[in-house]
Amino acid sequence: QKEVEQNSGPLSVPEGAIASLNCTYSDRGSQSFFWYRQYSGKSPELIMFIYSNGDKEDGRFTAQLNKASQYVSLLIRDSQPSDSATYLCAVRDNAGNMLTFGGGTRLMVKP
């Protein structure tokens, strides 16, 4: 059984701060890692993906991957109230194309 675990939160940060969201996964065969943002009542929206160990930056977002520790994180710099949402971690292995999602971390950015 493949598991993807996230702290449900809420994670509360002040506006302008760095938000750090974490995710662990059980399947060592996982090859691709995705971060989605989901506003209440809406569909998941892809923010970033990462395949290789290390950091990947895109604007205010940085994804970090450590396959040895089976750990992936998302940093949001200069957090804005509009970043308040649930952030979903998802992983995919090479055997198929399906994504396994974590339960999400609710982020609250306070003005």
Next chain:
Amino acid sequence: EPEVTQTPSHQVTQMGQEVILRCVPISNHLYFYWYRQILGQKVEFLVSFYNNEISEKSEIFDDQFSVERPDGSNFTLKIRSTKLEDSAMYFCAISRGGAFFGQGTRLTVV
């Protein structure tokens, strides 16, 4: 602009009835998925459909579920005899690196 459009946005149905959820991609895609999300729970994979065939399916996707691409563009999920526990958001997605989701159909079984 979403990659896929789903209809209806909300469907209420009586237990035991059949429902068909529809998904229309804005451009040609070969790979489609259906996922569902029960309120307050994880997004769960149901089925992937590649080149007009099911390529993967989860344990959730039992005999009451079926998928079709009836006319080469629309992509449908049929639930034959709905149960209360089928109440959820159902998302269609296309694959382009990651999965890009439609806006979803909220299914309420009463």
